Amino acid sequence: MHLHDVLIAGAGPAGAAVAARLHQHGIRDVVVLDRYDFPRDKPCGGGLTGHADEAFAALDLTLRVPFVPSKIAHVRCGTFDRSVTLGRPVNVIRRIEFDADLVAQVRDRGVEITTGEGVTAVAPDREGVTVRTSRGRELRAKIVVGADGAASIVRKHLIGDRALPHRLFMRELPRPAGLDLGAGAPMLYDFTPMARGVRGYLWVFPAPGDRINVGIMHYPAFRAGGPALLDVLRTRLDELGIELPARHNLGWPVWGYHPRTPVSAPRLVTVGDAAGIDGLTGEGIAVAMEQAQIAGDAIARALASGNVGFRGYRRALRKAVVGRELALDRWLAKLLYRSPRWRSWLSLVLYDPDVLELYAARVDGTQVLADQKLRLWGALWRHARKAGVRRRELAAALPEAVRMLPPGAAS
Numbered sequence: 001m002h003l004h005d006v007l008i009a010g011a012g013p014a015g016a017a018v019a020a021r022l023h024q025h026g027i028r029d030v031v032v033l034d035r036y037d038f039p040r041d042k043p044c045g046g047g048l049t050g051h052a053d054e055a056f057a058a059l060d061l062t063l064r065v066p067f068v069p070s071k072i073a074h075v076r077c078g079t080f081d082r083s084v085t086l087g088r089p090v091n092v093i094r095r096i097e098f099d100a101d102l103v104a105q106v107r108d109r110g111v112e113i114t115t116g117e118g119v120t121a122v123a124p125d126r127e128g129v130t131v132r133t134s135r136g137r138e139l140r141a142k143i144v145v146g147a148d149g150a151a152s153i154v155r156k157h158l159i160g161d162r163a164l165p166h167r168l169f170m171r172e173l174p175r176p177a178g179l180d181l182g183a184g185a186p187m188l189y190d191f192t193p194m195a196r197g198v199r200g201y202l203w204v205f206p207a208p209g210d211r212i213n214v215g216i217m218h219y220p221a222f223r224a225g226g227p228a229l230l231d232v233l234r235t236r237l238d239e240l241g242i243e244l245p246a247r248h249n250l251g252w253p254v255w256g257y258h259p260r261t262p263v264s265a266p267r268l269v270t271v272g273d274a275a276g277i278d279g280l281t282g283e284g285i286a287v288a289m290e291q292a293q294i295a296g297d298a299i300a301r302a303l304a305s306g307n308v309g310f311r312g313y314r315r316a317l318r319k320a321v322v323g324r325e326l327a328l329d330r331w332l333a334k335l336l337y338r339s340p341r342w343r344s345w346l347s348l349v350l351y352d353p354d355v356l357e358l359y360a361a362r363v364d365g366t367q368v369l370a371d372q373k374l375r376l377w378g379a380l381w382r383h384a385r386k387a388g389v390r391r392r393e394l395a396a397a398l399p400e401a402v403r404m405l406p407p408g409a410a411s
C-alpha cells in the first residue's frame with residue numbers, strides 16, 4: 001500500500017490552510033479527506049478578525065468571497081452601550097461560501113482533496129498511520145493531521161475523555177425590515193444574557209446579502225440545555241427587534257483551548273477546533289489558519305529529519321502569538337464566565353476606559369494582548385478602587401435579573 005507523506009482529516013479552514021502550508025514547503029504527496037461535499041455549511045458567526053489578514057498573506061491565500069467589513073463593535077449590556085472602533089475591520093463572511101472557496105484555492109494548486117469520505121479510525125504504528133474511511137478504504141500516511149473540527153477523531157485518539165464543551169447556537173436571517181444596524185455595519189456583542197444565567201454573550205453581525213448572523217455562546221461554567229439557551233437568545237433578540245424562528249437554529253459543542261491538553265502524538269498533529277477554540281470569544285477561523293502554519297512547518301521539519309514525534313509541537317503552539325492569546329483568553333474567560341464575581345469582572349470590561357480598547361486591538365491584530373500585561377494590571381489596580389461604583393452602575397444598566405437558566409453546578 002502506498003505510504004503518503006501526509007493525510008489531512010478535514011478540509012475546513014484548518015485543513016485547507018495546512019494543505020496550503022505544506023504546498024509552500026514543496027510537499028506534494030498529501031491527501032485531504034473531508035466527510036462532506038463542498039459547498040457545505042458550518043455553524044459560525046463568520047467573523048474574520050484582523051489576524052486573518054496576516055494568515056491569508058502568509059499562506060498565499062486570498063479572501064475572494066463576499067464579506068461585510070465591520071470596523072465598529074457595540075458592546076452592550078442591558079441599557080449600557082459603548083462602541084469601539086477597530087484598527088482593522090472584522091470581515092464577516094458566510095461559511096458556506098468561504099470554506100468552499102478555500103478548498104477551491106488549494107485544489108487549484110494541485111492538492112488532492114477527496115470529499116464525501118470521512119476518516120473513521122486512525123491507528124499509528126512505528127512506520128506510519130493506518131487510516132480507515134467511511135467508504136471502507138484503508139490508507140497509509142507517515143503523518144496524519146486532525147483538522148476534523150470539534151468532534152475530531154484524531155483528538156479523541158489523543159485525549160479520550162473530555163470536559164464539558166462550550167455551546168454555541170447561531171442562525172442566519174434576512175435583515176429584518178425595520179432593523180437599523182447603524183452606520184458602518186457595526187457588530188453587536190451583547191452581555192445582557194449573563195443576567196439570565198448565560199455565561200457568555202450574544203452576537204448580531206451584519207452578513208453579506210443584507211443578512212444578519214445572530215447567535216449565543218455559553219461557557220461551560222455549568223450545564224445549560226439547548227432549549228434554555230435558545231430561549232435566552234430568543235428573548236433578547238426579541239428585545240432588539242429581531243424575531244428568531246422556532247426551528248432550524250444550529251447548535252454546536254466546541255472545546256476550549258487548554259495549553260496543557262495534548263495536541264499531538266507521534267505521527268499525529270491536531271489543528272483548529274480539534275486543538276481547541278478561544279475560550280473567551282469562541283473565535284476560531286483565524287486561529288485555525290495561524291495554527292496551520294505552525295503545524296505545516298513542524299510537519300515539514302519532521303519529514304525532512306525523520307523525527308515524527310512532534311514533542312515540541314504543543315510548546316510551539318503555546319509560544320506563538322496565537323497560543324499566547326488563547327492562553328490569556330482562557331484565563332480571562334475563567335474570570336468573566338466562571339467566577340461567582342462575574343458582575344465585578346464584567347463591569348471592569350464595560351466601564352474601564354482602557355480594557356475594551358485593548359481587547360479591540362487584540363481582535364483586530366494590531367496589538368498582542370499577552371504583551372500588554374502592564375496595562376491589564378493597571379486596569380485591575382483602577383478596578384480595585386472603583387469596583388463598587390462600577391458594579392452599581394452595571395446593576396442599574398441590567399434588566400431585572402430574571403434568571404432563565406438554573407444555576408447548576410460548576411463543571
Ligand SMILES: Cc1cc2nc3c(=O)[nH]c(=O)nc-3n(C[C@H](O)[C@H](O)[C@H](O)COP(=O)(O)OP(=O)(O)OC[C@H]3O[C@@H](n4cnc5c(N)ncnc54)[C@H](O)[C@@H]3O)c2cc1C
Pocket residue numbers: 009010011012013014015033034035036042043044045046047048049117118119120147148149150151152153168169170215252254271272273274277282283284285286287288
Ligand atoms: C455558532 C458558532 C459561531 C462561531 N463564530 C465564529 C466567528 O464569528 N469567528 C470565528 O473566527 N470563529 C467562529 N466560530 C468558530 C469557528 O467556526 C471554528 O473555529 C472554525 O470553523 C474552525 O475551523 P476547523 O477547520 O478547525 O473546523 P471546521 O470548520 O469544523 O472544519 C472541520 C472539517 O472537518 C470535516 N470533518 C469532521 N470530521 C471528519 C472526519 N472524521 N473525517 C474527515 N473530515 C471530517 C468537517 O466536515 C469539516 O469540513 C464559531 C463557531 C460556532 C459553533
